[in-house]
Amino acid sequence: xxxxxxxxxxxxxxxxxxxxxxxxxxxxxxxxxxxxxxxxxxxxxxxxxxxxxxxxxxxxxxxxxxxxxxxxxxxxxxxxxxxxxxxxxxxxxxxxxxxxxxxxxxxxxxxxxxxxxxxxxxxxxxxxxxxxxxxxxxxxxxxxxxxx
Numbered sequence: 845x846x847x848x849x850x851x852x853x854x855x856x857x858x859x860x861x862x863x864x865x866x867x868x869x870x871x872x873x874x875x876x877x878x879x880x881x882x883x884x885x886x887x888x889x890x891x892x893x894x895x896x897x898x899x900x901x902x903x904x905x906x907x908x909x910x911x912x913x914x915x916x917x918x919x920x921x922x923x924x925x926x927x928x929x930x931x932x933x934x935x936x937x938x939x940x941x942x943x944x945x946x947x948x949x950x951x952x953x954x955x956x957x958x959x960x961x962x963x964x965x966x967x968x969x970x971x972x973x974x975x976x977x978x979x980x981x982x983x984x985x986x987x988x989x990x991x992x
Contacts, residue, residue, distance in 0.1 A: 879910045886911060963988060 882900060886893050886907060893911075897904045959974035961981065965988055972981055 880914070882907055883910050883914050
């Protein structure tokens with residue numbers, strides 16, 4: 845027997861502990877509800893993220909990542925929601941020509957009674973005639989959005 849073998853053998857009075865790990869060592873999985881509760885705790889005025897993370901056995905980096913992800917989800921939800929403006933429908937039309945056929949009017953404008961789209965933004969009014977092409981209307985609205 846060599847000296848190396850002799851040193852590796854346990855002594856008669858020594859007890860060795862052997863730990864067998866049978867799991868795969870996966871990362872912990874957190875539910876969306878758990879993450880939301882933790883993020884909600886950090887949003888309280890005066891809350892310290894490191895203290896909250898430590899209390900729940902997490903790292904501050906995890907909590908900050910969850911906060912960033914929740915802001916991104918909220919921003920995406922807002923941007924995908926359709927934006928609406930109130931529509932005002934007037935039952936009485938102010939001083940518009942009657943829909944009775946008028947030969948002079950028809951010859952001058954082409955149509956006596958025409959529907960009109962009216963958009964008001966910051967005190968400016970844009971009126972688009974009923975015969976306007978859909979692409980033209982979309983271009984006008986895009987231009988108004990860009991300017992607002």
